[in-house]
Amino acid sequence: MAEDQRSGPEVAVVGSANLDLVVAVKTIPVAGETVLGGDLRRIPGGKGANQAVAAARLGRRVAMIGRLGDDDAATTLRSAMDAAGVDTTWLLNTDGTPSGTALIAVGADGDNAIVVSPGANGRVSSADVASTAQVLGAAAVVLLQLEVPLEAVEAAVRHARGTVVLNPAPAPSSMLPDELLDGVDVIVPNQTELATLAGYAGLSAIGKVDPDTAVALARGLPVAAAVVTLGAAGAMVVTPTDATHVPAPAVEPVDTTAAGDAFCGALADALVDGADLVRAAEWAVRVGAAATLRPGAQPSLPTPLEVDQLLGA
Numbered sequence: 001m002a003e004d005q006r007s008g009p010e011v012a013v014v015g016s017a018n019l020d021l022v023v024a025v026k027t028i029p030v031a032g033e034t035v036l037g038g039d040l041r042r043i044p045g046g047k048g049a050n051q052a053v054a055a056a057r058l059g060r061r062v063a064m065i066g067r068l069g070d071d072d073a074a075t076t077l078r079s080a081m082d083a084a085g086v087d088t089t090w091l092l093n094t095d096g097t098p099s100g101t102a103l104i105a106v107g108a109d110g111d112n113a114i115v116v117s118p119g120a121n122g123r124v125s126s127a128d129v130a131s132t133a134q135v136l137g138a139a140a141v142v143l144l145q146l147e148v149p150l151e152a153v154e155a156a157v158r159h160a161r162g163t164v165v166l167n168p169a170p171a172p173s174s175m176l177p178d179e180l181l182d183g184v185d186v187i188v189p190n191q192t193e194l195a196t197l198a199g200y201a202g203l204s205a206i207g208k209v210d211p212d213t214a215v216a217l218a219r220g221l222p223v224a225a226a227v228v229t230l231g232a233a234g235a236m237v238v239t240p241t242d243a244t245h246v247p248a249p250a251v252e253p254v255d256t257t258a259a260g261d262a263f264c265g266a267l268a269d270a271l272v273d274g275a276d277l278v279r280a281a282e283w284a285v286r287v288g289a290a291a292t293l294r295p296g297a298q299p300s301l302p303t304p305l306e307v308d309q310l311l312g313a
Contacts, residue, residue: 009063009087010272011055011265012139014129014156015048016121016147017066017081017091018100019073020257020297025105028113037105044080045297046100046121047145047169050258053084054265054301055143058287060272063139065090065132065156066148067120069099074120080298090132094120100147110253110292116147116170124148129155137161141268145169150180157183163271166223167264171196178222186277187223188264194228197221211236215243227281229263229288231256235281244278248285249311253292258300262291265301286311 023037044053048066056062064086068074070093077099081088100121106112129136129152136142142160144153145167157164157180166184168176171193181187187197191214195203198217203209209217218226218238228236234248253259266287270280287302290310294300302310 007061008138009135010060010139011052011062011141011143011268012065012132012136012160013048013052013055013062013143014065014124014136014148014152015051015143015145016046016100016118017044017049017064017068017077018046018102018116018119018121018147019043019077020045020102020104022104022106022257022296024108026108028105028107028111041296042076043296043299044077045102045258046077047147047167047261049077049081049086050261050297050301051143051145051167051265051268052086053081053298054258054262054287054291055268056085057301057303058266058269059304060269061087063087063090063132063135065129065135067092067094067124067128069093069097069120070095071098073099073101084298090135092128094123097123104257106255106257106295110256112255112257114257118147121148124152126151126155128152130159133159140272141165143167143264143268146172150176154180165264165268165271167260168193168197169260175199181222184223186225186227186267186271187221188227188229188267190229190231190260194218194226211245214238225277227267227277227284229260234285235263237277237281239277244281246278246281246285249289251289251292251311255295255300256292258297259288259292261297262301263288
């Protein structure tokens with residue numbers, strides 16, 4: 001194990017690892033439609049793994065907690081995280097189970113449509129997470145998503161001692177338990193996820209809410225603070241007393257697949273340094289924008305130097 005890993009993680013991620021099967025298409029197909037696409041690409045992904053790699057590429061010591069299958073994809077996924085500097089000691093292999101897989105169509109405008117088969121991610125248990133209590137307790141930031149069972153997420157919140165950041169993605173089918181949200185310091189939903197969490201039925205046909213509504217919905221959640229991602233419009237940082245819009249750099253996206261994960265990894269990176277939420281979001285929108293300028297999930301995640309090169313210092 002490398003020297004920086006022996007000193008303990010700064011960021012601990014409990015989440016998913018998926019092999020992304022990606023096809024470029026001119027337009028995303030609608031129900032019943034068949035479209036022809038480009039060559040199939042096999043790219044390491046998964047929200048947990050992406051966010052872990054994002055934070056590691058930005059220079060953080062990162063531990064990844066979760067499960068892989070016992071297939072070739074598991075080797076690919078672990079190798080990719082190892083190469084990025086993520087500590088995969090607590091990433092378990094699961095006998096008789098495939099690794100998580102995501103089927104992704106990427107349109108010419110950079111937008112995407114994704115179907116996820118959880119595989120081993122669906123076997124991550126509260127006991128798995130409890131066995132890593134020392135790791136979770138040592139991390140300055142614990143970063144969570146919803147591509148593993150809720151019991152595992154709840155266990156991570158119980159054992160965390162640092163700042164708990166929850167990216168509630170994919171959007172939950174119902175309200176999350178208050179006892180879970182009570183342990184979350186910062187929630188990072190997109191507009192669709194925010195509407196679902198708040199039980200709001202007024203989401204527009206294009207999946208957006210107006211800024212005032214977003215602030216009101218975020219303040220209605222039982223969390224200390226929210227950072228609502230707004231895509232190309234940046235992010236809204238919401239606390240009980242303040243709401244600050246953080247604009248994103250103007251870019252022409254190539255592939256938005258991991259932009260949200262890049263944002264979350266960068267937010268964690270800045271929080272480790274003690275940045276306030278507005279400064280953390282300012283860094284996160286830059287990293288998220290830079291990630292849209294290259295194709296793929298993990299291959300698009302930038303280092304600090306690459307952020308400056310892609311966007312300008």
